[in-house]
Amino acid sequence: MNALLLPLADSKPGNQALTISLFTAVVAVTLYITWWASRQNKTTADYYAGGRSFSGAQNGLAVAGDYMSAASFLGISGQIALYGYDGFLYSIGFLVAWLVALLLVAELLRNSGRFTMADQLAFRMKQRPVRTAASTSTIVVSIFYLLAQMVGAGSLVGLLLGVKSEGLKAGVIILVGALMIVYVTIGGMKGTTWVQIVKAVLLMTGTVLITFLVLLKFDFNPSKLLGAAAVHSGKGEAFLQPGLLYGKDLTGQIDFLSLGLALVLGTAGLPHILIRFYTVPDSRSARRSVQWAIGLIGAFYLMTLALGFGAAALLDTGKGSAVAASKGNTASVLLAEVVGGGSGSVGGAILLALIAAVAFATILAVVAGLTLTSASSFAHDLYVNVIAKGKVTERDEIRVARFAAIGIGAVAIGLAIPAQKLNIAFLVALAFAVAASANLPALLFNLFWKRFNTSGAVWSIYGGLISAVVLVIFSPVVSGKPTSMITGADFSWFPLSNPGIVSIPLGFILGVVGTFVGRDTSSELRYNELSVRALTGAGAEGAAKH
């Protein structure tokens, strides 16, 4: 942990005050937005779907805000800073994945659901088993994703405030958790969406600024930046070529393919992204919001190249450096300090504080979005439709969602503390693998395969979910390697660090097998209705009228 403190050794006490005041400002602004939004929440449609009144562009910003998490801002640039070109795959997979969402999922889902991912399945299936399954996988995927964000918050604040002890870091994580609970319980979807929009603007601005300053140092010549990164990394041209991180042997190559598959198929199964499509009035705005998101996210990922290679060219990334000690998670923030004028300079201090505050806003916003997603799914799917069987008032439903947010927040806090030493982008990739295995097969089959039925959905969701999670538990991520979460024991037998290549096909296969084993054909009755609704928007939930 000492390595994390090195960059602060010569920073002036005034810099920390600046950092803390910017942090406080971010928190204050977002809390104000949340409070403001809460005064307009009246119905469940307001709480879960922001009244379905956001425009395509607004929601596009919010989608981008939800998607450009700490994994993108801190994780990807960190991977590039440490491993060069191989870190770039994340950017590409994360972006191409949006085509699956745009072409196959976004509009159809907008037309056929109400609040949660499960709504769309429950349309023609048996409510209770399907909602229970979809809600379980929503919560599991969200918790994986939450973990990654909390780890980001831990390393970020650890770096900035020079927090030494694990106890204080845990304190930071608890604080982030408490804040997100406030956002979600008070602001609901409308508050969370506005927080995402503000955060997306802040993040884009901050990234453009750092990219500009990095390129300025290299005369706006990308080749010069790449050359400097290659030399300074100590790895030479190999730093710009595939192979430093992935694919050293056949197992590694298959692992890389597995990661690539999980990234491209995960997005369209991420519950917190899917429910964003319910915040717009119709499918046309859902399409517009995905197009906006693709533009923003694409531009952002292009800039992560400058951030990552810039960090490699300008920072110490060798063994024992602060960047390496944080698994790359702190590269962007330290880079901001260097391009601002270096450690000890006023410019450096301001930029460091600014970018750290942006990163903190990013984490808060994404964490709020994820918590809202899982709380909504718990309240709307499990509590209302499974436990209380529909006999609940809207007020009670929202109250349950608020309690669920507190519970899920607590679980995420508890799990985030031991996961501190993993790279954020890597953790998120696991969430993508689980989403692609458990959610995507059921969503696609439900929309495009008439014969698909309740047991098919249940088999594919639980099958994909359990296989993905079990394979992670018995992979080198959890045990058996010096870099594993548990170092004392070795119970790994699955060689790949990403389970996608096994669990995604399994999710699809189990969907087919379950359908034929279940035999039930009652789900075919409403398929025509579902397809009419999905493709034309007939009878879809409209914007709330106030």
Add this chain to the structure above:
Amino acid sequence: MVDEETGHERQARAYEAVHEAADFTELKRRYKNFVVPWTVAFMVWYLAYVACNNWARDFMSHKVIGHVNVALIFGLLQFVSTFLIAAVYGRFANRKLDPLASGLNAKYKRERRR
């Protein structure tokens, strides 16, 4: 005549009527004819990129301009193709899908009122 039909039945009948409409068959056909080939195309293109990183490293390491190599250009082309496909789909959906969909949506509303 007294209308004995419940709201739910009327709704189901309206959906059925839209489903039987020739325009709906056409909408489904247009959607599938666009989405299936493009999805296959971008998945193959993306997996080709992933595979080249694994199994065509000499090709990927070939320098093109300065320190910019094939691997980087291939990666950037994935960005270009994603932007292009998103734009092409948007145009297609606005021109070829939306008019049919809104016509059918209106038909659904008429049927429900009947």
